[in-house]
Amino acid sequence: MPSIEQKHNLHQHGPMHSVEETKSIILQSVDTLASENKPLIDSLGQVLSKDITSHFDIPPFPNSSVDGYAVIHSDVVSASKNSPIKLKVSHRVYAGETANFELEAGHSARIMTGAPIPKKTSAVIPFELTNENLLNLGQNTRESYTIEIHDSPSINDNIRPQGEDIKKNTKILKRGAILKPADIGLCASIGLDSIDVFQRPKVAILSTGNELLSPGEKFSSGKIFDSNSYSLYSSIIQAGGIPLILGIAKDSIESLKEKIQESFDSDMLVTSAGVSKGDYDIVKDFLSKNGKIKLWSVNMKPGKPLAFGTLKRNDQKPLPHIGLPGNPVSSLVAFHQFVRPAIYKMMGRKTIEIPTIKAILENKIENADGRRVYARVFVSNKNGKLYASLSGSQASNVLSSMSTANGLAICPENIPVKNSGEIVDVQMLGWDELETDESLQDSN
Ligand code: AMP
Numbered sequence: 362m363p364s365i366e367q368k369h370n371l372h373q374h375g376p377m378h379s380v381e382e383t384k385s386i387i388l389q390s391v392d393t394l395a396s397e398n399k400p401l402i403d404s405l406g407q408v409l410s411k412d413i414t415s416h417f418d419i420p421p422f423p424n425s426s427v428d429g430y431a432v433i434h435s436d437v438v439s440a441s442k443n444s445p446i447k448l449k450v451s452h453r454v455y456a457g458e459t460a461n462f463e464l465e466a467g468h469s470a471r472i473m474t475g476a477p478i479p480k481k482t483s484a485v486i487p488f489e490l491t492n493e494n495l496l497n498l499g500q501n502t503r504e505s506y507t508i509e510i511h512d513s514p515s516i517n518d519n520i521r522p523q524g525e526d527i528k529k530n531t532k533i534l535k536r537g538a539i540l541k542p543a544d545i546g547l548c549a550s551i552g553l554d555s556i557d558v559f560q561r562p563k564v565a566i567l568s569t570g571n572e573l574l575s576p577g578e579k580f581s582s583g584k585i586f587d588s589n590s591y592s593l594y595s596s597i598i599q600a601g602g603i604p605l606i607l608g609i610a611k612d613s614i615e616s617l618k619e620k621i622q623e624s625f626d627s628d629m630l631v632t633s634a635g636v637s638k639g640d641y642d643i644v645k646d647f648l649s650k651n652g653k654i655k656l657w658s659v660n661m662k663p664g665k666p667l668a669f670g671t672l673k674r675n676d677q678k679p680l681p682h683i684g685l686p687g688n689p690v691s692s693l694v695a696f697h698q699f700v701r702p703a704i705y706k707m708m709g710r711k712t713i714e715i716p717t718i719k720a721i722l723e724n725k726i727e728n729a730d731g732r733r734v735y736a737r738v739f740v741s742n743k744n745g746k747l748y749a750s751l752s753g754s755q756a757s758n759v760l761s762s763m764s765t766a767n768g769l770a771i772c773p774e775n776i777p778v779k780n781s782g783e784i785v786d787v788q789m790l791g792w793d794e795l796e797t798d799e800s801l802q803d804s805n
């Protein structure tokens with residue numbers, strides 16, 4: 362027997378699903394995409410589909426970490442400022458050159474940072490610990506001269522050993538790694554210029570509604586500009602997908618059909634609006650007639666009207682279709698809960714959760730009807746403690762308070778109110794403002 366609440370949750374197309382159920386239904390319907398070999402330079406944020414093993418030692422040869430003089434340690438053990446040791450400088454070695462000679466006792470080589478170490482060298486003395494600045498040396502002359510060493514080094518001082526960074530035949534990155542700039546540099550350091558990664562999903566975006574104008578069009582009465590295509594396009598890029606804008610469909614089955622056909626080469630379709638209970642909310646009808654509808658309503662606020670299903674397409678496997686709500690904040694909040702994890706899974710990511718922190722709430726969040734509330738907040742760091750304050754009106758059409766937010770504070774479905782001073786979980790949507798908030802205010 363369903364409880365009274367559950368009965369109330371029975372929607373015309375089935376029960377209202379929890380956020381977790383919804384996410385799991387969506388994730389079950391999307392697969393990780395195939396692997397591709399692509400230019401390393403374009404792989405930021407993509408996920409490795411194969412381990413990477415180095416076939417080199419890095420550094421590939423021992424080299425100097427300073428500009429200085431390569432010496433034999435035993436020649437200079439007694440060197441000091443007051444009793445310098447004189448060595449004959451018979452070679453110069455610059456970065457990019459080879460050093461196929463042996464240092465002889467009593468000799469030194471002038472050597473630059475990154476240049477290979479001559480054989481028999483057991484330390485490099487930096488210029489500052491010699492009388493080099495008094496010598497007035499010509500820039501590129503290779504003539505011999507005498508240098509005074511003012512300090513006694515330890516063995517191997519200022520020599521970077523071969524393989525210090527990476528040893529030959531070791532794994533440097535594992536399948537599943539999400540490539541960040543240092544990883545890409547690491548791959549380049551072993552000479553790679555292409556790499557095997559999971560493909561980025563192509564995600565088609567369609568806005569629906571007779572009221573919509575494209576930004577750039579002339580305004581006319583009764584209309585509004587389509588902001589969802591723009592915020593979703595950007596969100597898809599941020600999540601790592603490749604967005605494809607289909608434009609605006611009218612509230613008619615024919616218009617939807619025409620536009621949706623253009624999505625059939627993509628990996629997922631995201632529509633906005635047309636999923637609630639109004640007369641023209643026909644996205645759900647379209648989905649049920651042309652595919653399989655799997656859920657219709659989610660127990661969250663904002664974002665309750667949300668459809669998910671798979672659309673039939675001719676020879677290919679069914680296309681996952683997430684029908685986001687029309688209100689600009691609802692569509693973005695639902696994007697983060699459901700579209701982003703789906704994109705992450707398709708691109709091979711193992712961690713798909715939004716990073717969540719705990720913060721001290723500075724206002725009240727009310728939860729009137731037992732839904733999971735995602736409140737727009739601005740999180741700031743005050744003396745090492747994180748505080749979350751509501752970033753403005755929480756109405757689902759008010760996009761400006763999403764713009765001033767950097768996180769979503771969660772009030773769980775079974776908690777009627779979160780009061781000021783309580784600890785809340787906050788999904789962080791951006792980190793950039795977190796540390797700089799107060800310094801920015803100071804400088805204003
Ligand atoms: P609907 O789900 O079609 O009833 O739309 C809910 C609300 O979102 C309405 O006020 C719509 O005008 C608005 N809306 C729908 N699509 C968009 C869009 N692409 N950009 C901005 N607002 C929209």
Ligand code: MG
Pocket residue numbers: 569570571612634635641642687
């Ligand atoms: Mg509409």
